[in-house]
Amino acid sequence: MNHPVATPEQHAHELAALDLIEHPTVRAAYRSVAETWLGRARASEAMHRRFAAAYEEVMFSAAVWSSNQDPLRPKVTTITRLAHEVDGRRVPGSRWGIDNPDTVYRVVPISGEERYVLRGRVGAHRMTENYFTLWNDAMGTVDVCDGRRMHVEADGSYEITVDADEAGGRPNHLRSTPEAHELYIRDVLLDWGCDDPNTIEVERLGGPPATAALTLDEQAEATAAMMAHFADFTGKLSHGMYKTPPNHFSLAWTADHTGAMRSQVYVAGRYELAPDEAFVVDVSDGGAEYFTVPLSNIWGTTLDVLDRTGSLNKAQSRPNDDGTYTFVIAGQDPGVHNWIDTGGLPEGILTLRMAEFPEGGARPDLAATGRVVPLDRICELGLPMVTRSERAAQLAERRAGYLRRLPEVTA
Numbered sequence: 001m002n003h004p005v006a007t008p009e010q011h012a013h014e015l016a017a018l019d020l021i022e023h024p025t026v027r028a029a030y031r032s033v034a035e036t037w038l039g040r041a042r043a044s045e046a047m048h049r050r051f052a053a054a055y056e057e058v059m060f061s062a063a064v065w066s067s068n069q070d071p072l073r074p075k076v077t078t079i080t081r082l083a084h085e086v087d088g089r090r091v092p093g094s095r096w097g098i099d100n101p102d103t104v105y106r107v108v109p110i111s112g113e114e115r116y117v118l119r120g121r122v123g124a125h126r127m128t129e130n131y132f133t134l135w136n137d138a139m140g141t142v143d144v145c146d147g148r149r150m151h152v153e154a155d156g157s158y159e160i161t162v163d164a165d166e167a168g169g170r171p172n173h174l175r176s177t178p179e180a181h182e183l184y185i186r187d188v189l190l191d192w193g194c195d196d197p198n199t200i201e202v203e204r205l206g207g208p209p210a211t212a213a214l215t216l217d218e219q220a221e222a223t224a225a226m227m228a229h230f231a232d233f234t235g236k237l238s239h240g241m242y243k244t245p246p247n248h249f250s251l252a253w254t255a256d257h258t259g260a261m262r263s264q265v266y267v268a269g270r271y272e273l274a275p276d277e278a279f280v281v282d283v284s285d286g287g288a289e290y291f292t293v294p295l296s297n298i299w300g301t302t303l304d305v306l307d308r309t310g311s312l313n314k315a316q317s318r319p320n321d322d323g324t325y326t327f328v329i330a331g332q333d334p335g336v337h338n339w340i341d342t343g344g345l346p347e348g349i350l351t352l353r354m355a356e357f358p359e360g361g362a363r364p365d366l367a368a369t370g371r372v373v374p375l376d377r378i379c380e381l382g383l384p385m386v387t388r389s390e391r392a393a394q395l396a397e398r399r400a401g402y403l404r405r406l407p408e409v410t411a
Contacts, residue, residue, distance in 0.1 A: 005197055014086055021060065026063070078106050101294050192404065249352075
């Protein structure tokens with residue numbers, strides 16, 4: 001069977017995107033967008049050092065995404081992957097927009113005038129959070145199918161229909177509108193070692209496409225435009241974060257616009273630390289079955305999540321005796337289990353996401369607060385600790401779990 005993410009279609013699309021980014025129009029956009037973004041960002045020296053690697057990912061993500069925008073010829077493509085190889089060629093990462101490291105993000109172009117069916121199979125270990133979101137061109141929600149609760153046949157197979165008609169007895173139906181633009185699919189892996197992404201294929205129903213596909217030159221123009229959009233979107237997002245004071249959480253919201261999920265609660269802030277300091281975050285999840293605590297830079301890519309603990313979710317964390325969770329954000333290992341590793345970045349963005357609350361919503365104890373603590377005082381907090389060998393085992397388990405969705409990386 002094909003891997004649910006590393007499909008032949010995905011690989012062919014990534015290789016085509018590698019060729020696309022060599023087009024003169026796209027190369028010119030690489031230069032101009034970088035100049036504009038750096039000129040606006042007012043980034044620190046530490047952030048400047050992260051720009052080149054992050055920029056490569058954000059721009060490649062724009063190439064991957066923009067080249068699957070034809071609703072008459074839809075494909076299922078995965079974005080926000082880490083770097084890997086396909087047919088001996090290096091494929092850059094494609095993270096952008098402060099991604100969630102637990103999530104396999106896939107996109108499918110949709111027209112409200114067309115009819116589609118998605119077919120696939122759920123994994124043996126179903127995900128805690130899984131949504132098929134139909135949205136407009138401003139990332140506003142048109143309709144949502146809850147993959148965790150959708151109808152699935154006994155063999156694990158499923159179908160989701162997408163068109164402008166009412167469901168009419170169809171169990172998994174997304175009702176589109178003239179504004180429908182795209183399906184944005186989130187497969188959220190809480191347990192990296194067990195949770196399985198869905199397999200997904202799409203078929204447009206009806207006759208042959210009424211219009212021709214974009215020429216290479218037209219596609220290059222579309223890619224250049226999306227590159228500029230990605231940089232502008234991320235720049236505004238980071239600017240909003242940096243208007244808040246450092247080492248303080250004051251923003252919590254739910255939303256169904258600009259890519260946010262209406263069923264999630266977001267708690268965002270930023271840290272700014274001296275080498276001998278840690279930012280300690282206390283979380284009461286309000287009954288959420290899922291939460292994640294990831295770090296990112298101002299360029300919109302998360303930190304090292306493969307070989308460092310640049311994020312931790314609920315399954316990867318140890319609770320306190322009272323059921324709450326405490327995380328220590330620091331550049332040096334403080335010896336606690338719930339260490340979120342800054343990878344040497346003394347400042348950054350933290351976007352805590354909580355989801356899958358009990359019926360009726362979050363409990364009143366939902367909260368997330370942060371405080372700066374000297375590193376040499378962390379041992380006084382009474383937090384779950386780890387030995388060096390336990391840390392090594394934690395990181396080895398983390399890497400093995402992540403590579404289940406990135407089988408191209410073998411070392």
